[in-house]
Amino acid sequence: MSASQWLPALGGGMLVGLSALLLMLFNGRVAGISGILAGALQRTDAWRWLFLLGLGLGSLLAFGLGWSSLPTLAVLPAWPWVALAGLLVGIGTRLGNGCTSGHGICGVGRLSRRSIVATLVFMTTAVLTVLVSRHLL
DSSP, X not given: OOHHHHHHHHHHHHHHHHHHHHHHHHHOXXXXXXXXXXXXXXSOOHHHHHXXXXXXXXXXXXXXXXXXXXXXXXXXXXXXXXHHHHHHXXXXXXXXXXXXXXXXXXXXXXXXXXXXXXXXXXXXXXXXXXXXXXXXX
16 A cells, blocks of 8 residues: 555644644634534534534645545445435434544543444444445345
């Protein structure tokens, strides 16, 4: 594997970590995207909208500069499956009191036992989902 393949991922990971650190340092908030989005929809906190805008614009910028590409799937899932998956992710986010970004990036970094367990559950579920959907069905 050449450096051109893994350097963009390393840089992106470092920027995500830096943004989570800066949000904690300057705002005292955990960078859990689902919580930030829910708060933005309920209140008019400017920082929430700016954080979400930065996520979208940063992704578009990276894609436009050729630092990222959309994955190609052999078979695209039908929209009902995508809708069901989104619903299940939303339910899991509420049940787990946080999303993968809040638990996986911020919680694990703070050595929170609850976040470590939640992240292990997320990752195990993801591996099993890919195994079943791509290899067993």
